[in-house]
Amino acid sequence: MARALSNEKRNTIVETAKRLFAEQGFAATSVADIARVAELPVGSIYTYFSSKEELIRSIVDEGWADFRGRLQESFATTRSPEEIFGLLLDTFLPELLADLDFITILLNEGIVYTHIEEKAQELSSLISSVFAPITRQAPSLKDFTGTDMEAALLVYFLGVLGAVRVAKAANLSVTSSDVLAFLRLSIRNGLGIAI
Amino acid sequence: MARALSNEKRNTIVETAKRLFAEQGFAATSVADIARVAELPVGSIYTYFSSKEELIRSIVDEGWADFRGRLQESFATTRSPEEIFGLLLDTFLPELLADLDFITILLNEGIVYTHIEEKAQELSSLISSVFAPITRQAPSLKDFTGTDMEAALLVYFLGVLGAVRVAKAANLSVTSSDVLAFLRLSIRNGLGIAI
Amino acid sequence: MARALSNEKRNTIVETAKRLFAEQGFAATSVADIARVAELPVGSIYTYFSSKEELIRSIVDEGWADFRGRLQESFATTRSPEEIFGLLLDTFLPELLADLDFITILLNEGIVYTHIEEKAQELSSLISSVFAPITRQAPSLKDFTGTDMEAALLVYFLGVLGAVRVAKAANLSVTSSDVLAFLRLSIRNGLGIAI
Amino acid sequence: MARALSNEKRNTIVETAKRLFAEQGFAATSVADIARVAELPVGSIYTYFSSKEELIRSIVDEGWADFRGRLQESFATTRSPEEIFGLLLDTFLPELLADLDFITILLNEGIVYTHIEEKAQELSSLISSVFAPITRQAPSLKDFTGTDMEAALLVYFLGVLGAVRVAKAANLSVTSSDVLAFLRLSIRNGLGIAI
DNA sequence: TATGAATGAGACTTCATTCAT
DNA sequence: TATGAATGAAGTCTCATTCAT
Missing domain, CATH: 1.10.10.60 (Homeodomain-like)
Structure with missing residues (x-):
């Protein structure tokens, strides 16, 4: 009423x-x-x-749920490395980068106010499960161990996010398109995947 | 006394x-x-x-001066790509990663409390000037434009820092050695430089 | 309905x-x-x-009206000291003590939110009018002046209520039966009334 | 400095x-x-x-320590029932009644904000230990059991405090002298102690 | 009439900074 | 110079009461 x-x-x-x-x-x-x-x-x-803290937790949790949902959706409906990387580069990352505020909060405040370690573990295993078959096919990755791969994913993921974030905050000439373009090149050259 | x-x-x-x-x-x-x-x-x-703000500014500025000093020193006294990357991987980055608190503050608070955009510009031009000759020599980089290079540096630099930071904060199994090992592999494979 | x-x-x-x-x-x-x-x-x-204050005032006023009603009823229909004290000890006080919350509110909040001074005056004159004939009959009270009597009533009345209240709140072994038993003894010994 | x-x-x-x-x-x-x-x-x-709550706790605890100190002091240095009651009536209670605010807080807020049940137990055993020998001597108390005595002490103690408190709050004509005078009479008549 | 979201005054508490000692 | 008590603005949160629905 x-x-x-x-x-x-x-x-x-x-x-x-x-x-x-x-x-x-x-x-x-x-x-x-x-x-x-x-x-x-x-x-x-x-x-x-109910509190300022619940507010930030809601922001992080809802943003994370959204993020993970998109990721799982991508991986569930596609198969070939080309498709996966295509989705990542053309859909997933652009959408993620469009919500840079969420990323900023996750990285800056997440450690104190949310269980970022759980999220990192979750992300790590999710991505690993998808990438495992791919890396086995890429001859250029024969020297990379499992730990190297984990490190690689972290570096690229956080590097891309950090680069876009800093570029925007510091008003650099680099744009998120540039960063994604570099990533595309790296994948093409490093993994020999045509995208 | x-x-x-x-x-x-x-x-x-x-x-x-x-x-x-x-x-x-x-x-x-x-x-x-x-x-x-x-x-x-x-x-x-x-x-x-004189104030709490001056304290953080001092921390960031002194840390930054130290950081830039080491970088310039490395670049001033060395020549070949192998030496440069060797120094970066064996001395410069390990020292930087040992002072993770500085990095954390720089990335989390620097945007608000210090002129991070100036520092980013400074770093960018400094690194570019050093890497320009190298990239010209590396055949595998022929597709990379100047903007790609800027993006690449940002991604790798922030990726490495971010990875080590998150790994520590989230208590992941990845260590800073792993991250540096991955970086070594990337340089070796991607740029064809023997280190 | x-x-x-x-x-x-x-x-x-x-x-x-x-x-x-x-x-x-x-x-x-x-x-x-x-x-x-x-x-x-x-x-x-x-x-x-209409307001929180009206709520407490209603509680106190209605509780008080009930209390006074019972008292007047007792006194209106009885005569002898034995009957009066019997009613007080066997009916009135037990009923009052069963509604300890009312007493607690009256004593703790009544002073600020209700006109406790009016109630005290009212009670005093009501009780005095009933007790006056009794005290004249009790030889053991010949030394007591009118003021002593007022004080006595206050002390016993508030003492009984306070004792039961504190005993309950502080979880003492003393019960309201004990307190009433003591009161019975006091009256029997002090006033020579057989109850 | x-x-x-x-x-x-x-x-x-x-x-x-x-x-x-x-x-x-x-x-x-x-x-x-x-x-x-x-x-x-x-x-x-x-x-x-450090907080509003610490403030009230300090008030109650310090007031209580003072109160108990006086009581123990009285009981430690005196012997006969006459002396004990004399001290109670002439020194202890007047001093206590002079700090009525403390009593009011103890009774109204003590239950929630301080451990009033501990204090009640403490007081009860302290007083009992002093009064035990007295009551054995007073022939008029032969009908009183231990529980009756506990109840009696509570009733008189809380009755006196309550009476003075209400009299002041409600602006009654009864004064704390009147209350003490009544108490003196009660002791004299009830216990047969000459004071 | 019944409901509970909406409101902003005011509660408790923290804190950067000053300055008496 | 060294110290830490003093200060009051500002922060988070609660709550009696109103009123749209």
């Missing part, structure tokens, strides 16, 4: 908080900041989230 | 603050925290630094 | 609020607390009471 | 808080209230007490 919780309001809060947390950091962003930018009264934030 | 004591105290403050800023973030670390952990009175902090 | 339902709800609110106010205090109990425990929506509370 | 903690300031805080907690209740008294009345900045309260 009373007003229903507004999904629109909740979204506004999440989006505003995500932006401010990414720009200024979690601790440096006050709930009042979020309320002011979102043009909502402070109390409303607490109608939708 | 009084001077020597002062330097020791200043060092204690810097090291303590660096650790705490890296672990908890700048905003979440209070000056009282630093004083308590450093076993110094709060007032002493203000004898050496 | 709607009326019956209303009374039931109103009762639930009053009983729940009385318990919580007694346990936690008025200021420490939120309207939302009451609603949650009573399993009613917050809005319902305001259908029956 | 820096300013020393001021006992005077701490006292002001304690006395102010004690008064306000007694008058309005703990929950209804804000730290800002205390600061305003004490004419101190809010922050200063937290220089001396």
Whole structure:
């Protein structure tokens, strides 16, 4: 009978908080900041989230669920290395890079406020399971051990995200297209996969 | 003598603050925290630094100066690609990775509290000037444009730092040796440089 | 029919609020607390009471009216000292002590939120008028002045209530039966009334 | 070298808080209230007490230590029933009643914020040990069991405190002298002790 | 009428910085 | 110079009450 919780309001809060947390950091962003930018009264934030910490946790958890969902979807419906890398480069990474604020928060604040180690493990095993067959086919990777592969994935994944993030934050001339182009070249040359 | 004591105290403050800023973030670390952990009175902090912000700026600036100094030194006294990469892999990066707290602060807080864009530009041009001759010699890099190279450097540099950082924070099995080993392999295979 | 339902709800609110106010205090109990425990929506509370303060005032006033009603009833229909004290000890006090929450609220919050001084005056004159004839008959009370009597009534009345309350709150071995037994003895020995 | 903690300031805080907690209740008294009345900045309260709760606990614990100290002192240096009751009536109770705020807080808030049950047990055994020999001597008490005695002590103790408290709060004509006078009479008549 | 989301004043507490000692 | 108590602005969160639904 009373007003229903507004999904629109909740979204506004999440989006505003995500932006401010990414720009200024979690601790440096006050709930009042979020309320002011979102043009909502402070109390409303607490109608939708029981605490500032629950807010960041929701942002990270929901972003992560979305991220993992896309990844699993990609891997579930495709087969050949060409297709997998094509999806990664043309769909998955562009979408991920479009939500750079989520990445920034995950990397900067995730360690303290969320279980980033679980997420890293999860990601690692998910990717490994997909890449294992590929790496066995690529003759250029014969020298790489399993640990090398893990390290490689981490370096490329975090490198790409970090590069785009810093380029944007520091206003460098490098764009996310450039980074993806480099990645494409690396895969083509390093793994001999035609994409 | 009084001077020597002062330097020791200043060092204690810097090291303590660096650790705490890296672990908890700048905003979440209070000056009282630093004083308590450093076993110094709060007032002493203000004898050496005029504000909390000056403290983080000093940490970042001094760390950066040290970092750039090592880099320039490496490049000034060496010539061949093999030597350059050898130095990078055997001396420079291990030393840098040993001071992970500095990196963490630079990447997490640098954007807000220091001029990270200047540093990125500086690093970019410095590295480019060194790598330009190398890339011209490497036949495998003939497809790479200048922008690709910039992107590549960013990806590898931030990828290596990020990988080591996340591996440590998330308690992954990957170590910084693994990451450097992967990097060695990449350089060997990708650039055809024997190291 | 709607009326019956209303009374039931109103009762639930009053009983729940009385318990919580007694346990936690008025200021420490939120309207939302009451609603949650009573399993009613917050809005319902305001259908029956215009404010939180009106709620406590209603509790105290209605409890007091009930209390005074029982007292007057006892005194109106009985005569001899034996009968009066019998009623007090066997009916009135046991009933009063069964509603300890009311007493707790009256003593703890009554001073601020209700006119406890009026109630005290009222009680004092009511009791005095009943006890006056008795004390004139008891030879052992010949040394007691009117003021002594007032003090005596206060001490015994508040002493009994306080003892039962503290015994319960502090989980002492003394029970309300013990307290009443002591009171019976005191009256028997002190006033020479056979009960 | 820096300013020393001021006992005077701490006292002001304690006395102010004690008064306000007694008058309005703990929950209804804000730290800002205390600061305003004490004419101190809010922050200063937290220089001396780590929280509002620690403040009330300090008040209760220190008041209780003082109270118990006086009681033990009285009992340690005296012997005869006459002396004991004399001390109680002429020194101990008047001093206790002079600090009515402490009593009010102990009874109203002690249950939630301090371990009142421990204090009650402590008091009970302390008093019992003193009164045991007395009651054995008083022929008028031959009908009283140990439990009756415990109940009696509670009733008289809480009755006296409650009477004085309500009399003051409700502005009754009964004074604390009257209450003590009644108590003197009761002891004289009931126990046959000449005081 | 019944509901519970909405609101913003005000609660407790922290903290960077100052300055008396 | 060295110290840490002093300060009050600002932070997070609660809550009585209202009112759209």
